[in-house]
Amino acid sequence: xxxxxxxxxxxxxxxxxxxxxxxxxxxxxKAGGGxxxxxxxxxxxxxxxxxxxxxxxxxxxxxxxxxxxxxPLLVLVKDTDRHARIVSLFTKIKNSDVxxxxxSRSVAVGLQQVLxxxxxxxxxxxxxxxLASFFAKGYLFEWETGIRFYNLDGNHLFFPKGADFxxxxxxxxxxxxxxxxYEISDCVREIIGKDFQGDLxxxxxxxxxxxxxxxxxxxxxxxxxxxxNELHPLFEQQHSVIQILEVL
Numbered sequence: 001x002x003x004x005x006x007x008x009x010x011x012x013x014x015x016x017x018x019x020x021x022x023x024x025x026x027x028x029x030k031a032g033g034g035x036x037x038x039x040x041x042x043x044x045x046x047x048x049x050x051x052x053x054x055x056x057x058x059x060x061x062x063x064x065x066x067x068x069x070x071x072p073l074l075v076l077v078k079d080t081d082r083h084a085r086i087v088s089l090f091t092k093i094k095n096s097d098v099x100x101x102x103x104s105r106s107v108a109v110g111l112q113q114v115l116x117x118x119x120x121x122x123x124x125x126x127x128x129x130x131l132a133s134f135f136a137k138g139y140l141f142e143w144e145t146g147i148r149f150y151n152l153d154g155n156h157l158f159f160p161k162g163a164d165f166x167x168x169x170x171x172x173x174x175x176x177x178x179x180x181x182y183e184i185s186d187c188v189r190e191i192i193g194k195d196f197q198g199d200l201x202x203x204x205x206x207x208x209x210x211x212x213x214x215x216x217x218x219x220x221x222x223x224x225x226x227x228x229n230e231l232h233p234l235f236e237q238q239h240s241v242i243q244i245l246e247v248l
Contacts, residue, residue, distance in 0.1 A: 054103050059094050062107040062177045063087055069173040069182040070125070070242075073220045076169075076233070077126055077240045086125075093119050108177040111214050117247050120216075125242040131221060134158060134241065141245045146170060146188065146204040147219060154194040160239050163223035165231060167191050170202040170245075176213030183209040191224065191231070215248040 017028050063086050067074060074082070090107055096116030097105040110116035124130050131139060137151040147170055157166065172185040185205030192200060202219075209215075221241040224231040 055094060055105055056091075058106055059090050060087070061180065063090050065175060065177060065180055065182060066090070069175050069184055069216070070171075070218055072184065072187055073169060073171060073218055073242050074125065076220055076222060077237060077242055078235070079126065079237065081127070082125060089119060089123060092116075106177070108213070111177070111247070117214075120244055120247050123244040125218075125244070126237060126240055128238040129241065131219060131241050131243055134221065141217065141219075143215075143217070143246065143248060144204060146202045147245065148202075149200040152192065152196055152198060152200055154192070154196040157194070157196075159194060160223060160234065160236065162225050163234055163239070164226045165191050165193050165224040167220075167222050167224050167231075167233070168200070168202060169220045170205065171218055172205050172207045173216045173218065174207075174209035174211045174213055175216060176211045178213065181211055181213075183211055217245040217247075219243055219245055 063083070066086065067083070093110040093116045094105050094107050096110040096113045096119065097107075098113060099109055100106060107116075111120065122130070134157075135149050135152070136156070137149070139147055139149045141147045149168075159166075167189065168191075169187045169189045171187045173182060174184075175182045185207035188202045188205050190200060190202055219241075220243075223234040223236075223239050225234055226232075
């Protein structure tokens, strides 16, 4: 393979050499080799390629569905690497499908297995610390009550420079990966300041869904700054959390 220099730029194959542009650079390589559509679809030696392609396509659809379902919380924290991390996670969940034949494995069946479900429980959708790292006295999540944080003391809670309040939200999402459908609850939201004392309960959202699939509980935490009697989020990723709490 060689880089093309000069004022003439050719795209295509000429005299056995293929010219193409990759990442803004013109490349020349010997024609032939690699995969082609007909070979992938028909050759017996390409069966593994076909299987991988089929599973990857379904997996990507499920990644997009998952992101749409949790969008109300995901939109709170910008993260350019999140998509790649979720793809990696869902590939592992799909691989947990030990029931289906290779080429037909799916996220939906993977989440029916203990290993697949464990991969999603407590999964951190942000890069930094999890919820437990910010609340020394711990918390308890239960489907029927919500999430309770114990013995909070505003004098000992961590507040980064510029932060005046902590915002915590809880939402439920029912996701049917098999039929590409989802329904979500409203977000339950609480804001506490530096003077907060005692337990904090975010009650379960008022949510009923008739969809099949999995029920996901997701929580977020971020810091807020008060400016002119209005609250504005601090966007430092190391001080923001979006986390899957439980999967049912």
